[in-house]
Amino acid sequence: MKTGPMQPIEFFFDFASPYAYLASARIDDLGRRHGRLVLWRPILLGAVFKVTGMKPSMLMPMRDEYLRHDVARCARAAGLPLVWPDAMPLNSLIPARVFHWLEMTERSDLARTLAIDVFRAHWGRGEAPETVEAVADLSTAHGLNPGEIDQACRSAPVKDRLRAVVDDAISRGVFGSPFFLVEGEPFWGADRLADLDRWLATGGW
Amino acid sequence: MKTGPMQPIEFFFDFASPYAYLASARIDDLGRRHGRLVLWRPILLGAVFKVTGMKPSMLMPMRDEYLRHDVARCARAAGLPLVWPDAMPLNSLIPARVFHWLEMTERSDLARTLAIDVFRAHWGRGEAPETVEAVADLSTAHGLNPGEIDQACRSAPVKDRLRAVVDDAISRGVFGSPFFLVEGEPFWGADRLADLDRWLATGGW
Numbered sequence: 001m002k003t004g005p006m007q008p009i010e011f012f013f014d015f016a017s018p019y020a021y022l023a024s025a026r027i028d029d030l031g032r033r034h035g036r037l038v039l040w041r042p043i044l045l046g047a048v049f050k051v052t053g054m055k056p057s058m059l060m061p062m063r064d065e066y067l068r069h070d071v072a073r074c075a076r077a078a079g080l081p082l083v084w085p086d087a088m089p090l091n092s093l094i095p096a097r098v099f100h101w102l103e104m105t106e107r108s109d110l111a112r113t114l115a116i117d118v119f120r121a122h123w124g125r126g127e128a129p130e131t132v133e134a135v136a137d138l139s140t141a142h143g144l145n146p147g148e149i150d151q152a153c154r155s156a157p158v159k160d161r162l163r164a165v166v167d168d169a170i171s172r173g174v175f176g177s178p179f180f181l182v183e184g185e186p187f188w189g190a191d192r193l194a195d196l197d198r199w200l201a202t203g204g205w
Numbered sequence: 206m207k208t209g210p211m212q213p214i215e216f217f218f219d220f221a222s223p224y225a226y227l228a229s230a231r232i233d234d235l236g237r238r239h240g241r242l243v244l245w246r247p248i249l250l251g252a253v254f255k256v257t258g259m260k261p262s263m264l265m266p267m268r269d270e271y272l273r274h275d276v277a278r279c280a281r282a283a284g285l286p287l288v289w290p291d292a293m294p295l296n297s298l299i300p301a302r303v304f305h306w307l308e309m310t311e312r313s314d315l316a317r318t319l320a321i322d323v324f325r326a327h328w329g330r331g332e333a334p335e336t337v338e339a340v341a342d343l344s345t346a347h348g349l350n351p352g353e354i355d356q357a358c359r360s361a362p363v364k365d366r367l368r369a370v371v372d373d374a375i376s377r378g379v380f381g382s383p384f385f386l387v388e389g390e391p392f393w394g395a396d397r398l399a400d401l402d403r404w405l406a407t408g409g410w
Contacts, residue, residue: 052265060257062380066391076410175267186271191396205281 083126288331
C-alpha cells in the first residue's frame with residue numbers, strides 16, 4: 001500500500017509538436033481526475049534527435065502526409081481548432097526559455113497559461129510564436145515587459161535551466177513529444193493518454 | 206447512404222514488427238464485429254524505410270529501450286505471450302514470400318494461419334522463422350512440402366508478387382507497421398485500433 005503524497009505526472013513536450021498540442025488540451029484534466037499534479041516540461045526535440053538519430057515526422061516523405069491527415073482527424077475528434085502553420089517545425093527555443101524563466105521566477109501558473117497560449121497561437125491559429133516579439137504579443141504575456149523577456153532569453157541562468165531540463169529528460173529516456181513520466185513509467189504519444197489514464201486508475205499491470 | 210458490399214480492412218505489416226504481432230491478435234475480431242473482411246498484407250519495411258529515411262525503432266538509441274518496455278506492457282495487458290528474440294529485426298523476406306505464394310495458389314486461409322504461426326513463433330516464443338527450413342517447421346506448414354516452399358520462394362512470380370504488394374502499399378501511403386487502410390482512411394500503429402473501431406462504428410468524423 002502506498003503512502004505519502006502521490007507523484008506528479010511529468011508532461012514533456014516541444015511546442016513544435018502537433019501531438020503535444022492535442023495532449024496539452026487533455027492532460028490537466030486527466031491529472032485532476034487522479035489527484036495528480038501535472039508538471040509541464042517544454043524541451044527541444046532537436047537536442048533529443050541528435051541522440052536518437054530521428055528527425056521531425058513533418059520533414060519525412062509519406063509521414064508528413066499522414067501526420068497532416070491524422071492530426072486534423074484527432075483535432076476534429078477533440079473539437080480543437082487547427083490551422084496549419086506556414087512553416088514547420090517551429091523553432092521553439094524562445095517560448096521554451098520564456099516558460100522556464102517564468103517557472104524560475106516562481107510564476108508557474110503564468111508559465112502554464114503562456115504555454116497554452118503558445119500552443120493555441122501556433123496550432124490553433126497557424127502563427128509562429130518563435131521570436132521574443134511574437135511571444136510578448138501573446139495575451140498571456142501582456143503583463144510582462146518585452147525588454148525583460150528579451151533579457152531573460154539571453155541570460156545564462158535561463159539558458160542553463162532549459163539545457164538542464166533537456167539533459168535530464170534525455171537521461172530519463174524521453175525521446176519524443178508528448179512524453180509522460182509518472183513514477184518512472186513512460187508513455188509516448190498523445191494516443192497513449194488512455195493507457196496513462198488506465199495505468200493511474202488501476203495502479204499498473 | 207452507402208450501398209453494395211462493404212470495403213475490406215487492409216492490414217499491412219512486417220513480421221519483424223512487435224506492434225504488428227500485438228495488432229494481429231485483435232484485427233480479425235475487430236473486422237468481424239463490423240462485418241468487414243480483413244486482408245492481411247505482409248510487406249517489407251526495409252523497402253519502405255528507403256523512401257522515408259526511417260529505420261527500425263529497435264536499432265535506435267532510447268527508442269529501443271522504450272519499445273521493449275512498451276511492447277511488454279502491451280502484451281501483458283492483452284494476455285499475449287512474449288519472448289524477446291535474440292536477434293532483431295527478423296529478416297521477414299521468406300515468411301512474406303511464403304504467405305503470398307499461398308495466397309497466389311488460392312490458399313488464403315492457410316496463408317493467414319501461417320502468418321499467425323510466424324508471429325507466435327517469433328514474438329511468442331522468441332524463434333527466428335526467417336529461413337525456408339524454419340518456416341517449413343511451423344505446424345501450419347506441416348502439410349506442405351519443404352522443397353516446394355523453397356522452390357516457391359525462389360520463383361519469379363512469387364518474388365514479383367511481394368514486390369508488387371510492397372510497391373502498392375508505398376504508393377498508397379503505407380510507411381509503418383502495423384498500418385490499416387479502409388475506404389482510403391489510414392491508421393498507423395497498434396494503438397490506433399480503438400480509433401479504427403470507432404471510425405467504423407460511426408462512419409467517420
